[in-house]
Amino acid sequence: MPTVTWSRxxxxxxxxxxxxxxxxxAAHGFSAGSLNVIARRAGVAKGSLFQYFADKRDLYAYITDVGSxxxxxYMEARIRELDPTRPFFDFLTDLLDVWVAYFAEHPRDRALHAAASFEVDTDARVSVRAVVHRHxxxxxxxLVDDARSRGDLRGDADVDALLSLLLMLLPHLALAPYVRGMDPVLGLDDLSSEQPALVVRRYVAVLxxxxxxxxASLPAITTIEGEKHEQDTF
Amino acid sequence: MPTVTWSRxxxxxxxxxxxxxxxxxAAHGFSAGSLNVIARRAGVAKGSLFQYFADKRDLYAYITDVGSxxxxxYMEARIRELDPTRPFFDFLTDLLDVWVAYFAEHPRDRALHAAASFEVDTDARVSVRAVVHRHxxxxxxxLVDDARSRGDLRGDADVDALLSLLLMLLPHLALAPYVRGMDPVLGLDDLSSEQPALVVRRYVAVLxxxxxxxxASLPAITTIEGEKHEQDTF
Amino acid sequence: MPTVTWSRxxxxxxxxxxxxxxxxxAAHGFSAGSLNVIARRAGVAKGSLFQYFADKRDLYAYITDVGSxxxxxYMEARIRELDPTRPFFDFLTDLLDVWVAYFAEHPRDRALHAAASFEVDTDARVSVRAVVHRHxxxxxxxLVDDARSRGDLRGDADVDALLSLLLMLLPHLALAPYVRGMDPVLGLDDLSSEQPALVVRRYVAVLxxxxxxxxASLPAITTIEGEKHEQDTF
Amino acid sequence: MPTVTWSRxxxxxxxxxxxxxxxxxAAHGFSAGSLNVIARRAGVAKGSLFQYFADKRDLYAYITDVGSxxxxxYMEARIRELDPTRPFFDFLTDLLDVWVAYFAEHPRDRALHAAASFEVDTDARVSVRAVVHRHxxxxxxxLVDDARSRGDLRGDADVDALLSLLLMLLPHLALAPYVRGMDPVLGLDDLSSEQPALVVRRYVAVLxxxxxxxxASLPAITTIEGEKHEQDTF
DNA sequence: TATGAATGAGGTTTCATTCAT
DNA sequence: TATGAATGAAACCTCATTCAT
Structure with a gap:
């Protein structure tokens, strides 16, 4: 937790x-990130960092929290705009599109997310991911609970399993287009060949x-490619 | 790639x-792992390591490959025993059980897997995961192709999406029971409250x-809990 | 020397x-003692310390003086009780017993004494020991002068040499039981084998x-051990 | 203990x-001594020091051992020259003169001795003093045992008390002339007023x-000052 | 082919002190 | 008078890699 000095x-x-x-x-993660560099770039004395934060980990936790x-x-604002009362999987599709677009446009947040996911230091990783997962x-x-109460999910749907999968899919969708090797199957990391939007629809179709x-019927994947008016008929 | 000296x-x-x-x-990951320590414990000169491998990353990639x-x-041998020609999702359930059990019993492989997953160094992580994903x-x-040709999968099933999900689920199932915070929903890391076996069945039910x-009907989760018999009716 | 601000x-x-x-x-000595810690524990601002004392050394000297x-x-009060007009070496024996007991029961003063004795910083050590020696x-x-005037010391006794030895023996007796390695001969630091009281008597016998x-005869050490009665015959 | 690299x-x-x-x-003691400075002055890389010694303490212990x-x-050679079979206190007087002269002429050894005596770090001090005390x-x-068996000491002399006092007197005589405040009584540190040689004789007279x-009579201190001839009559 | 000595940059953290408020 | 933010030097130690033997 930052010190009072920081707050003032x-x-x-x-x-x-x-x-x-x-x-x-974002560039080097927690373990490999250098306080020397941070102090120099911020134009403050090395010692000042320790007046603001208890130690390196404290600073890292703060930065991660701010980023999260x-x-x-941002996402909550967009969720309101997207109207979460629509049919759930329609809404989810749009949501994931927004999500993918956000990280496409915010390389800093993307890098922070990646750094948190790949941190070697167990304690640092655990505490950071706890924050992220909570968010x-x-x-x-x-959103999911509402969807089920509206009847957009099956009555016997395993809601926790759905959430568990979303917790894997969200970082994957955010990072895979920029991290070689994360997705060797759907080709998310091969930007030229296939659109992330299509991958989003494939995952949503599965869910x-x-x-x-x-x-409930799902908008057909064809809606992206240009001919899709028969979509809501199957 | 190891040198010819290594092969001789x-x-x-x-x-x-x-x-x-x-x-x-396994203990410290790539970035924090020390060649000094490796050379000392192996009883070889530090310089020798550089006669066998181009550099630290080369050694790491080799070690990961060996582990993979x-x-x-091991898994291929067990797959043959499990009879992959059975109904696919029955087989998959058993396969994942074996997978979970393997990593429960092989902490070294688990640690190597975790080290590869959490490596900060981008290049190291990418090259290592490429190897693992290939395997x-x-x-x-x-296995999946056979299942589809046997009719265990829907005709329009998105096989690549299935593989993509399996690529996320496998490391998750292997590591989450031992890495705090990886699974805040299904409680895989809370060993006392819920059995990994049950989580496996929940994931397979989804798939x-x-x-x-x-x-095709799936063996109901009721086999473990005993009451949800309406599940196999959908 | 403390500032006038301190006095007010x-x-x-x-x-x-x-x-x-x-x-x-007491815990860390002068060089390793931290003004940060002192200010925090005292609940005053770091800057305030510099309003009360010229610098770290000034504070240290003051603290040592207070402790001394x-x-x-304490010792002066006990000296009056012990009746300094008795035969000198009887009195000295009791005095040293009291001295040893005091430091046994007052770890903070013992630590301060030790810190002053072992200080690396030459100037700090010199100024502190000057104070202690003066006391x-x-x-x-x-006490010694009285003893000589009473005839308890030989007429030609080298009083200054006696004082010089006492100046070595007093810190030694205070600290040796708690500082490993100070006394490898008489075993003061091996509390189980020999009583400090016996060591006191051996030193007094020498003096x-x-x-x-x-x-003048000295109470034989035999009072503690019980057999060397020929000692008082020399 | 130095590494094999050091020995080669x-x-x-x-x-x-x-x-x-x-x-x-010698200049700053163990705690305040800087490895950076040592490496720079020795013209070797900082890292090299750690190839020769396990850590700072290891280097310090080695240096102290070499100095001791x-x-x-040196002293053993001089002892042979001084003829230790002479009357003990005559011999001891000469020995202490040599001792004092050695440290007068070897400021480096004097400083090392002082550094070892005043070290704040308990472990460092203990281990170093153990070595010194052993020597x-x-x-x-x-020497003392021989003196007693020759009859130069009283039959009932407390040999260990004598050794214990010598262990205090030797460092005192070596350092006091150069460390202000160590000897506020006999004036060892006031070089102009009194000769260390006289102090040696006063201590030996006491012993x-x-x-x-x-x-056994002692050579009267009068041999230096010239008038106290009644001293040898007690 | 094997060795291991040498390198020196870089890491985080603590510290006493100053000075504007 | 009291505060506490800012400073930046200095600390010990580890590291991957090179290269002469």
């Missing part, structure tokens, strides 16, 4: 430290088949 | 190097619902 | 600073033989 | 490291009176 700090200095730390941890909240606030679930669970109400 | 090396010396390197990388092959050979797919794709032939 | 300070604040500084310097005076006042001598010299009046 | 090292490089380390530890042995070898005793005990055979 002027906005400019704070912004400089946050920016430098985000850049460094930024993503969450994920606080947003997703209400819909697994959890959706039998009567 | 006596078996004993080779085994010593491999054992020391596996232990070190060990796991793969996964070379085993899984024939079966998504990809299975409509007519 | 409220008693509570002063006590807090003294207590924190004593604890810190505490010990000195020692102001107490001891009158008595060296400085005592020939006619 | 060329003489020139070894000498440079030893010289630099002796100078640094140097002093011991002291291995030299002194045979002789305490431990010497009654019949």
């Amino acid at each position: 700090l002027g906005g400019e200095r704070r912004a400089a430290v946050v920016a430098a730390a985000e850049a460094e941890f 909240q930024r993503v969450r606030f 994920y679930l606080e947003v997703l669970r209400p 819909s088949a697994a959890f959706g109400c039998v009567c | 090396l006596g078996g004993e010396r080779r085994a010593a190097v491999v054992a020391a390197a596996e232990a070190e990388f 092959q060990r796991v793969r050979f 996964y797919l070379e085993v899984l794709r024939p 079966s619902a998504a990809f299975g032939c409509v007519c | 300070l409220g008693g509570e604040r002063r006590a807090a600073v003294v207590a924190a500084a004593e604890a810190e310097f 005076q505490r010990v000195r006042f 020692y001598l102001e107490v001891l010299r009158p 008595s033989a060296a400085f005592g009046c020939v006619c | 090292l060329g003489g020139e490089r070894r000498a440079a490291v030893v010289a630099a380390a002796e100078a640094e530890f 042995q140097r002093v011991r070898f 002291y005793l291995e030299v002194l005990r045979p 002789s009176a305490a431990f010497g055979c009654v019949c």
Whole structure:
């Protein structure tokens, strides 16, 4: 937790430290990120960092938290716009599109997310992922619960299994297009050949088949390729 | 890639190097693993390591490959015993049980797998995961293809999406019971409350619902809990 | 020397600073003692310490002085009770017993004494020991002078040599039982095998033989061990 | 203990490291001595020091050992020249003169001795003093034992108390002339006013009176000052 | 082919002190 | 008078890699 000194700090200095730390941890992760570099880039003395944060891990946790909240606030705003009361898998499709687009446009957040996912230091990774997972679930669970109460999910749908899969799919969709080798099957990391949007629809189709109400129909994947008016008929 | 010197090396010396390197990388991962330690424990000169491998990354890739092959050979043997011609999702359930049990009993392989998954160094992680994914797919794709040709999968099943999900689920099932925070939903890391076996069945139920032939029924999870018999009626 | 600000300070604040500084310097000595820690534990601002004392060394000297005076006042009170007009070496024996017991029961003063003795920083050590030595001598010299004027010491006794030896023996007796390796001969640091009381008597016997009046006899060490009665015949 | 690498090292490089380390530890002691400085002055890479010694403490212990042995070898040679079979306290007087002169002429050894005596780090101090004390005793005990068997000491002399006092007097005589405040009574540190030689004689007179055979007379201190001839009559 | 000595940059953290408020 | 933010030097130690033998 940041010190009181940090909370009393002027906005400019704070912004400089946050920016430098985000850049460094995004580039090299926690273990390999260097406080020397952060201090130098922020234009503050090395010792000052320790007036603001208990230690390296404390700074890292703070940076991760700030980043997670930024993503969450953004997503929550977009969720409201997307109208979460629509048929769930339609909504989910749009949501994942937004998600993919966000990380496409925010390389810094993408890198922070990756750094948190791949951290070697067990304690650092665990505490950071706990934060991230909490954010994920606080947003997703209400959406899923509402969907089930609306009847968009099967009555016997294993909601926790759905959430568990989403917890894997979300980081995957965010990172795979930029991390070679993460997805050797669907080709997410081969940007030229296939659109992430298509992969989103393939995953949603799977989830819909697994959890959706039998009567509910899913927008056909063809809707992307240009001919799809028969879509809502099957 | 190991040098020719390595290939000409006596078996004993080779085994010593491999054992020391596996232990070190399993314990500390690639970035934090120390060649000094490996050389000392293997009883060879530090310089010798550089006669056998181009650099640290080369050694790491080799060690990962060796480990992956060990796991793969084991799994292939068990797959033959499990009779892959049975109904696919029955077979898959047993396969995942074996998988979970293997990593429960082989902490070194589990640690190597985790080290590869969490490596910060991008290049190291990418090259290692490429190897691991290749092994996964070379085993899984024939099984899945056979299942489809046998009619165990729906005709329009998105086989690649299934493989993609399996590529996420396999490491998850192997590591989550031992890595705090990986699974905050299904409780895989809370060994006392829920059996990995049950989680396996929940995941397979999802996959079966998504990809299975409509007519094919899955062994109900009720076999473990005893009450949800309506599940196999959908 | 403390500033005038210090002298005008409220008693509570002063006590807090003294207590924190004593604890810190006792635990880590001057060089390794931390003003940060002292300020934090005393509940005052770091800057305040520099309003009360010129610098770290000044604070340290003050703390040592306070501690020395505490010990000195205690010893002076006990000296009056012990009746310094008795035969000198009888009295000295009791005095040293009291001395040893005091430090046995006051670990904080013991630690401060040790810290002063083992300080690496030459200037700090010199100034601190000057204070301590002054206290020692102001107490001891009158006692020794009285003893000589009473005829308890030989007429030609080298009083200064006696004081010089006492200045070595007193810290030794105070610390050796708690500092491994200080006394590899008489076994003061091996509490189980020999009592400090016996060591006191052996040292006093030496001093008595060296400085005592020939006619004056010393209580034989046999009072503790019970057999060497021929000792008092020399 | 130095590594094998150290033992295989060329003489020139070894000498440079030893010289630099002796100078640094002599000047600042163990805790405050800097490996950075040592490496720079020795003209070797910082990392090289860690190829020769396990850590800072290891290097310090080695340096202290080397220094102690140097002093011991010198003293043993001089002891043979001084004829230890002479009357003990005559011999002891000469021995202490030599001792004082040695440290007067060898400021480096003096500083190392001081550094070892005043080290704050308990473990470092303990281990170093154990070495020094061992050297002291291995030299002194045979001398004292011989003296007693020759009849130079009283039959009932407390030999261990004598050794214990010598263990205090020897460092005192070596260092006090150069460390302000160590001796506020006999004025050892006030070089202009009184000769260390006289102090030696005053201490020896005390020891002789305490431990010497009654019949044995000591060379009167008058030999230096010229008037106290009544001293040898007690 | 094997060795292992040498390198020196880089890591995090603590510290006493200053000074503007 | 009290505060506490800022400083930046210095600390020990580890590391992968090179190269002469």
